[in-house]
């Protein structure tokens with residue numbers, strides 16, 4: 001379905017980003033994989049992705065909390081593929097602390113990665129999308145883009161901000177063939193969440209699996225984790241013609257979390 005199109009998926013060396021990159025590769029899209037560093041593991045990930053479809057896979061090492069890295073990633077992509085048709089702003093981090101103890105440097109870093117990086121990638125991709133009169137902006141927010149939890153001030157602020165930013169982009173591109181939407185996952189068992197589960201187990205002395213069950217029961221009524229593949233397939237849907245009039249909205253895959 002996406003043969004001849006080029007996508008950048010930020011933070012795609014693991015978890016949700018890798019799931020989305022996998023689904024896009026399966027649709028024969030050219031896909032730019034991004035992580036902070038090129039390693040043997042990222043080489044293997046790219047080689048495996050490359051086998052999935054007829055599109056090309058390109059790795060771009062870029063720390064997206066740094067503007068010059070984002071600019072280099074975007075210009076390298078343009079040089080390799082001509083332009084970018086699909087951007088998936090997925091890279092993100094978490095830091096857990098009450099507001100009064102929240103390290104200000106962590107606040108700045110988290111906002112720059114979770115929110116400002118998406119702004120810069122969109123800013124640099126939109127001119128080409130406008131020139132082609134086709135584009136897809138897919139921003140990965142969170143259930144925490146719609147509701148809050150304690151001790152996650154920077155994360156909740158950035159994820160709420162990302163939904164607002166996406167709506168502005170949708171309005172600014174409404175009369176073009178570009179759409180901009182947000183995907184809001186609930187709990188997905190990726191390294192980002194595994195760290196939180198292990199922290200809970202360390203504190204409580206219970207097993208990691210017991211803590212994983214509790215984490216789900218507290219927030220996610222389905223009591224099941226959302227999978228990276230489900231999110232990848234949702235991104236593919238957003239790239240389809242069926243979704244061409246869907247813009248400025250949020251697709252929530254959270255097992256009922258935000259219905260409560």
Ligand code: NAD
Pocket residue numbers: 010011012013014015016017034035036062063064065090091092093113140141142143184185186187188189190191192193
């Ligand atoms: P993850 O830790 O598995 O993946 C994060 C990715 O971001 C990795 O590829 C990592 O290399 C990359 N990354 C981190 N810092 C970076 C930086 N400075 N520059 C470039 N890349 C960087 O986490 P995940 O759970 O797959 O999270 C992906 C996105 O989904 C995040 O934005 C997260 O907030 C969001 N999300 C996750 C969940 C969940 O339950 N896992 C739920 C809702 C939203």
